[in-house]
Amino acid sequence: MKALVLAAGEGKRLRESASKGKANSPKPLFPLLGLSLIERTILNLRENGIEEIFVVTGYQGEKIKRSIGDGSRYGVTVSYIDNEQWSLGNGSSVLAAEKVLQNEPCFLLTMADHVMQPSAIKKILNIENIKPGEVHVLVDYKRQKVFRIEEATKVRLNSHGRVLEIGKSLKDYNAVDCGVFLCTPGIFQGLKEEVSEGRNALSDGIRRLAEKGMVKGVDIGEEWWIDVDDGWDLEEARKRLLKSLPSPRDGLISKLINRRLSVPISGFIASTKITPNMISFTNFIVACLSAAAFIKGLWPIGGLLAQSAAIIDGVDGEIARLKYMATKYGAYFDSILDRYGDALILFGMTLGWYLAHSDAWVWFMGCAALIGSPMSMLGKEKFHALTGTPYCPEKYDGFLRFVPANRDGRLFLIMLGSFVGQLPLVLGILAVITNFLAFGRLVMVRKVLCK
C-alpha cells in the first residue's frame, strides 16, 4: 500500500514556543528523541510494511526535502508533491496528491506532526473490507486519555461505527479523530465539492463524505497518539514515548529499579549519534571494569559497576526501539556480550576473593555459578528455536518465576553481596538459584514440549 503524508503546514505555535535555534524549522522537522516528527511518521509506516510514501510539502518544503531525501536512508521511497496553496488548508494538500493516487484502490493518509506507535497505525491497516468511495478514520473512544481534547477534531459515530458528524466545534461527540485515514479516491471527490464552496480543511471533505454515509471509524483501542501543535504537546509526546519503553517481560528488579534509571538515560542519549550496539559494547566494558574491581579487592565498587551494567543493559534495547534501529544482529550481539559480561564478573569475584583469602573453596562456588549463569538464556533460546515462540516465564515457569535467576536479579544480588563483603555466599546463592531454575524448567516445560 502507498501512503500520503501531509507536511505542508507552518506549525506557527510550535515555532513560537521553541528555542531560538529551532524557531526557523518547519514543524515536521522538529526533533523528538533523536528523530524529527516526520522521520517518526515515515519509520512508523515502514514498520507497517509501507514502502512507497508521498509527502505533500508547502511551508519551507525545500528544507524538508533536503532533510529526508529520497527515503533510501529509511528503507522506503519518498516522493514529494508541492502544494503552493498550503496556507488555504490541509484539504488542498490532499487534493494536490490526486494525480498520483487517483488510481489506487486504497491508500493511507496521515499527518507528519502526529506522534504514535507503529501498533496504532496497524489498527487501521488491519481493516480488510473497504468499499469503493469509502474513507475509514482512526478514532479514539477513550476521551479521557486524549491530551488536550479541546484542540482535537471530534467525531460522532453510531453504534455500527459509522461516522455521523465530524468537526472541531462539535458538542455532541463520542470519539476523537486521530489523524490517520484509510482512503479510497472517493476522498478527492468529497474535498473538491467542499473546495468549490470555499471550505479547504480535510475535515470538511470528510464531513461531506460522512453525510453520504461513506465514513467509518476504526477504534485505536488502548494505543495513544498526540497531535503536536506546540511545545506542551511535544513534551507530552516525549513522556509517552519514554513511558512505552519498558518490556512486558521485564523481571522484578528491572521493573522496580533498573528501568527507572535506564529510561531517563535513553531519553538523554536518544538525541546523540550513539547506536544500540555501542551501548551493548559499553555494557560489556562496564562488566569488565566490575570484574577488574573485584580482582583488585574493591568489592563495593565492583558491585556498583555490576549493577550499572544491568542498568545499561536496558538502554541498548530502549534506544533501538525509540529510534527504530532494532536489528537481529543487535539482539545477537547484545546477548553474547551479556553472557561474557556475566561470566567475567563471576570470575572476577571468585579470583578477587581467592587472592584476598587464599581460600580454594571459593573456586567451587565460582565454577558452580559460572555453570548456572548462561542456563536461563540457553533454556529460553532453545525453547524459542524449537517452538518458534519466545519463552514466556509467566506462562511456563510456574512458581519458578519468583526465582531471581534472570540477569537483573543476578546482578542485583551481586551488588548486595559486595556491600556486605560476602562474595562466596553470593556465588553460592547464584549457583543454587540458576541451576535450580535450569533443572526446574526441565520439569515445567515437559507438558508444553511433549507432543
Place this chain on the structure above:
Amino acid sequence: MKALVLAAGEGKRLRESASKGKANSPKPLFPLLGLSLIERTILNLRENGIEEIFVVTGYQGEKIKRSIGDGSRYGVTVSYIDNEQWSLGNGSSVLAAEKVLQNEPCFLLTMADHVMQPSAIKKILNIENIKPGEVHVLVDYKRQKVFRIEEATKVRLNSHGRVLEIGKSLKDYNAVDCGVFLCTPGIFQGLKEEVSEGRNALSDGIRRLAEKGMVKGVDIGEEWWIDVDDGWDLEEARKRLLKSLPSPRDGLISKLINRRLSVPISGFIASTKITPNMISFTNFIVACLSAAAFIKGLWPIGGLLAQSAAIIDGVDGEIARLKYMATKYGAYFDSILDRYGDALILFGMTLGWYLAHSDAWVWFMGCAALIGSPMSMLGKEKFHALTGTPYCPEKYDGFLRFVPANRDGRLFLIMLGSFVGQLPLVLGILAVITNFLAFGRLVMVRKVLCK
C-alpha cells in the same frame, strides 16, 4: 487425506527364511529395528500428516488387529477391512476397501511390507493436480539403486511421466514401481474390469488404467525404498535405515569416529524398550562418571568416559529418528543435560589437576573453558530463535568451521589430553577455541543478521 494399507498377504518366503520364533507371524508384523513393518508404514503416514488409516487384513488378520489396535498408540485412527479372498491377489484387497473409500476424491494406497522414509512418501503427497479417474504411482528411475530388481514391478513411462506399460515381466522399462499410489476411486473401476476377466493383481488394475492413459509416474528421486519379501530384503532394509541416521550437520569427529560406534549401538538397542530420554540421561551419568574419574586422578579413564559420552550423545537422536520418537521435549532435555555434562567434565578436570598438583593456575584455565563451553550452542540457538532457521556452520562459519569447538571436537580433545596427562593444556586449548569461535561468529553473522 485418508490412506489404505494392504496387509493381507501371507509373506511365505519371509516366514520360511525367519528364525523359528517368528515363523508364525504374518509378514506385516515382522520386526525391523524395534518396530514391525506395518508400524513403520503407519508411522510414515502419520509423519506425513495422514491420520485416518484403513488396513486390509487377510492372512492371520486377528494377530495384526491385536498388535496395532485402534491406532491411538501411534496418534492415528486405524480401521480394519477383512478380505477373505486375500489369497486371490492384492487387487482383491484394494477392492475390499471400495465401500469405505469410493466417495473420497483422493486417497493414498501403500503396502505394509514396503520400507522407506517419510520423505519418500512425501514426494507423492506433494502432487497437487490429480484428475478424476487418475492414479499416480511412485516410481524409481534410478534402477541401479533398486535392491534385487528382478523381483520388482517394472514400469515404462513416456517423457511426460505418463505410464505406458506396467508389469513384473516387462522387458522394455525405464523405471520401477515403488508400491505407493495416489488414487482416485477410478482405481476400483480398473480393478473390477480385470477381476471380471480373472486377473486379481493390483498391477493388473493399474495396467488397465494405464492403457486408458490414466496413470502417471511420480519420481522418488534420491530416496530409497525396499519391498520386503524375504530375509535378505529385511537385512538390506535394516542396513539402509541405519545408514540414514547420521545428521548432515555432524562435525568431523562425529562423522569419522562417533557415528561409526553410535549407529551400531542404536541398531542393537532399537529392539529394546529404551527411550531416547533414557539415553540422554545415561549420557549425562557417563559425563558425571568422567568428572568423578578426573577428580580421583584417573585421567585416561576420565578421558575415555568423556569420549563415551560423546558417542552416546549420538544414540538418543538416532533412536528417536529410527523409532519415530522425536519430540521437542527430547531435544530440549538432551541439550540442557549435554551442557551440564560438558561443564561437569571441565570442572572435574580442573579440580582433579588442582588436587594432584595444588596448582591454582589451573582454575584460570578451567574457568575460561567453562565460560566458552556453552557459547557455541548459545550462539546457534539465538540465531535459530531470531531467524527461524537453524544455524548452518557450513553456510555462515567461514573458516571458523574448521575450529573443533563443537561437542564432538571438544570431548575428543579432552580424551587426547587425558592420555598424555596434560589437563591444563587441554583446558587452555578448549578455552581458546570456544571463545575464539564465539567472538568470531559475532563477526561472521553480522552480514546475515543486519537487515
